[in-house]
Amino acid sequence: MENNFDVIVIGGGPAGLTAGIYLSRAKMKTLILNEGTAGGQMILTHEIANYPGVESTSGYKLANIMKNQAKNFGCVVKSNVRITNLELGGEIKSAEINGKDTFTAPAVILATGGRSRPLNVPGEDKFKGRGISYCATCDGDFFQDKKIIVVGGGNSALEEAVSLTKYASSVTVVHQFDNFQAFPHAVDIAAGNPKINFIMESKIIEFIGDERLERVLIQNQKTKEITQMEIDGVFIFIGYIPNTEPFAGKLELNKWNEIVTNESLETSVSGVFAAGDSIQKKYRQITTAVADGTVAALSAIEYVNKLKEASLLSNAEN
Amino acid sequence: MLNTNLKHITSEEEFKKVLNENENVMVCCGRMGPMCVPVYGVMEELEGEYKNVAFRDMEFDAPVAHAIRSLPECRNFAGLPFTVYFKNGNVVKATSSIQSMEQVTEILEGEFLQKVAAQK
Numbered sequence: 347m348e349n350n351f352d353v354i355v356i357g358g359g360p361a362g363l364t365a366g367i368y369l370s371r372a373k374m375k376t377l378i379l380n381e382g383t384a385g386g387q388m389i390l391t392h393e394i395a396n397y398p399g400v401e402s403t404s405g406y407k408l409a410n411i412m413k414n415q416a417k418n419f420g421c422v423v424k425s426n427v428r429i430t431n432l433e434l435g436g437e438i439k440s441a442e443i444n445g446k447d448t449f450t451a452p453a454v455i456l457a458t459g460g461r462s463r464p465l466n467v468p469g470e471d472k473f474k475g476r477g478i479s480y481c482a483t484c485d486g487d488f489f490q491d492k493k494i495i496v497v498g499g500g501n502s503a504l505e506e507a508v509s510l511t512k513y514a515s516s517v518t519v520v521h522q523f524d525n526f527q528a529f530p531h532a533v534d535i536a537a538g539n540p541k542i543n544f545i546m547e548s549k550i551i552e553f554i555g556d557e558r559l560e561r562v563l564i565q566n567q568k569t570k571e572i573t574q575m576e577i578d579g580v581f582i583f584i585g586y587i588p589n590t591e592p593f594a595g596k597l598e599l600n601k602w603n604e605i606v607t608n609e610s611l612e613t614s615v616s617g618v619f620a621a622g623d624s625i626q627k628k629y630r631q632i633t634t635a636v637a638d639g640t641v642a643a644l645s646a647i648e649y650v651n652k653l654k655e656a657s658l659l660s661n662a663e664n
Numbered sequence: 665m666l667n668t669n670l671k672h673i674t675s676e677e678e679f680k681k682v683l684n685e686n687e688n689v690m691v692c693c694g695r696m697g698p699m700c701v702p703v704y705g706v707m708e709e710l711e712g713e714y715k716n717v718a719f720r721d722m723e724f725d726a727p728v729a730h731a732i733r734s735l736p737e738c739r740n741f742a743g744l745p746f747t748v749y750f751k752n753g754n755v756v757k758a759t760s761s762i763q764s765m766e767q768v769t770e771i772l773e774g775e776f777l778q779k780v781a782a783q784k
Contacts, residue, residue, distance in 0.1 A: 382764075383705030390698035406701050426709040426765045475743030475760025484697040485761075488742040558740035579742060 349449045351375045351422075353646050354441055356432070357457035357589075358425060359386020360632045361622025363409070364639030365455050365646070366416035366423065372647050377449055378416065379441055380425045385409025386459045387586070387623070388632055392483040397632055408632070434596050434618050437653075452653050453646045456593065456605060456613070456620040457639060460586035460630075465497065469553030477559025477579050482506040485579075486513045492578035494518070495562065497550060499526040503583040504536040510581065511541040518575075520545045522567060550580065588624040600626050611642040619646050666721050667696055668704040670711070673722045679731050683753045686718035688776040690768075693722040693732040694745025699762040703745055706765045710772070717776055749775050 353369050355362045358380030369376040383389060391405035400408070417423055424443065431442035434454060442448045462480045464470055470478060479485040486509065494514045496507040499521035505528075507517050519536065524547050526533050536542050545564060551572070552563040562580065565572045590603045598606040598614035604626040611619050621638035623630045665672055673679050673691065682689055692707060694700030707719045722729055724744060732738060735755060738746050743761030749771060750756065756775045759767070 383702040385701075389701050392698060404696070405698065406696060426706055428765070476740050477742055479743050479761070481697070481699050481743075484695070484699045484744045485742060558742065 348375075349447065351377045351449060351451040352650050353377075353453045353455060353643075354379060354439065354449055354451040355455045355457055356380075356429065356441065357386065357459055357622065357624075358382070358384040358413070358423060359457060359459045359622055359635060360388050360409075360412065361459070361635040361639040361642070362386070362455070362457035363412035363416050364636045365457060365621060365643040366421040366639075367412065367419060368640055368643035369647065370416060370419035370421035372643075374647060374650060375451075376416075376421045377451070378421060378423045379427055379429060379443060379449070380423070381427060381429060381458075382425070384413045384423060384425050387461075388635075390481065391632075394632065405632075429592070432592055432596075434593075434615050437617070439617060453617045453619065453650050455639075455642045455646055456590075456618065456624060457622045457635075457642070458589040458624045459635075460588045460623040462582070463584045463587050465550060465582060465584065467549075467551055467553065469555070469559075473553050473555060473559040473580075476557065477555065477577075478553065479579065479581050480583070482510050482581055485581075486510050489513050489579045491515045493576070494579040494581060495520050495550070495575070495577055496581045496583065497521075498583040498585070499523060499528060500583065500585060501528045501532050504528045504532040506581060506583055507536050507542055508539055511539055514541065514579075517542045518545060518577075519543070520548055520550060520564060522549050523547065553580070586623065586630070590624050602626075610645040611638060612645060617649060619649075666694075666704070666723050668721055669708050670704060670719055670721045673720045673728060674726065675728055676731060679722075679728060682718055682720055683750055687752055688717040689720065689750040690717055690747065690772070691720050691722055691732060691750070692745050692747045693724050693729050695724050697744060699743065700745040703747060703763055703768070706763070706768050709765065710768065714772060714776075717772060751775060 352374040355365050355378045366378045388405040388409050395402045427443040430445045433440045439454045440450045490513050493516050495518045547567045548564050550562045551565045554561050561576045588604050605620040619642040621642035622635040711719045737755050737758035741760035748758045
């Protein structure tokens with residue numbers, strides 16, 4: 347396989363796939379390298395009802411359409427690869443995958459997205475799938491008539507708490523602050539549900555059990571008092587963190603480790619662009635990721651074409 | 665039926681046959697949900713690399729899934745998908761919920777010993 351491309355896109359979520367569509371349609375030789383399954387966090391969405399032009403679909407279906415669109419325009423998509431080295435400096439960038447194959451391009455688009463934020467407390471890894479879940483639509487029916495906790499205070503947490511009352515006998519929302527980040531109507535709906543109760547200004551500090559989760563330790567953030575609670579399941583919805591660890595020291599990140607870009611979505615490194623949930627911005631939606639992917643692709647096309655023109659001029663002069 | 669590119673197990677006969685005919689078998693029992701789809705994706709990628717492993721999926725809500733759901737190794741599972749690894753018909757490992765490429769590869773390498781590259 348030819349290893350030299352015009353643009354390498356790192357990440358195959360909606361931003362990366364959109365960039366792939368625009369780039370390959372503009373006849374740029376494009377490679378998408380994706381460490382997960384194509385679609386990114388979009389496939390974690392069971393139903394998408396607010397994507398313009400599509401009445402209702404699943405994230406999985408939308409992701410597959412985007413992937414096929416990119417491939418049909420000639421984009422090469424490699425999923426579930428491990429990116430073992432990434433060189434972003436210099437005129438030619440390179441990406442090594444799985445410790446063996448290296449691909450090069452004059453421009454790179456970083457669209458690495460984000461991932462669910464874990465609590466990072468003892469027992470969390472051990473009980474994942476054994477009482478701890480990050481997906482209410484996937485695992486809610488394992489908790490029929492059970493007592494569960496939802497951790498978080500944003501829209502996702504409160505909306506999922508309400509949806510989980512279809513199964514659970516009780517849902518306790520544990521939130522670290524004394525107020526919610528969710529929209530008022532989401533708070534009102536949750537507060538009005540008789541199965542839902544709230545423990546505010548508190549954090550889970552440990553998950554305990556034998557072969558499955560049996561109880562949690564909850565600490566009040568004000569009084570530091572620790573209480574033990576018998577529980578069957580815990581659903582965690584405390585936001586996302588950007589997948590930018592590999593770029594630390596290579597380009598400018600803000601204090602939340604989001605990639606800093608200008609309005610053309612150029613990063614602090616020449617020839618490196620960024621798009622989607624990993625960049626510094628306020629709103630993170632599939633639609634905003636798609637818009638970012640478009641802008642980053644058009645900027646990268648302009649950048650690569652200028653390089654090609656300069657190279658042609660230089661060759662002509664020689 | 666699951667919308668994947670993997671071979672599906674849809675009956676108990678098929679399940680027994682695949683265990684009888686293959687030394688190493690990986691079965692992912694799930695739905696087309698957000699925690700399951702990434703695991704199918706990983707299996708589709710690995711299928712081309714490990715010819716000594718039979719990769720199959722199974723619909724969690726189909727009657728045949730009882731064969732997986734009732735395994736003692738899955739007794740405490742409460743997260744989809746249920747992924748079970750068989751060697752000579754016996755369970756050697758089972759996981760619950762989403763798994764990454766690295767996690768799956770680690771199990772394949774650890775439980776099924778040598779990787780036999782698929783013929784190109």
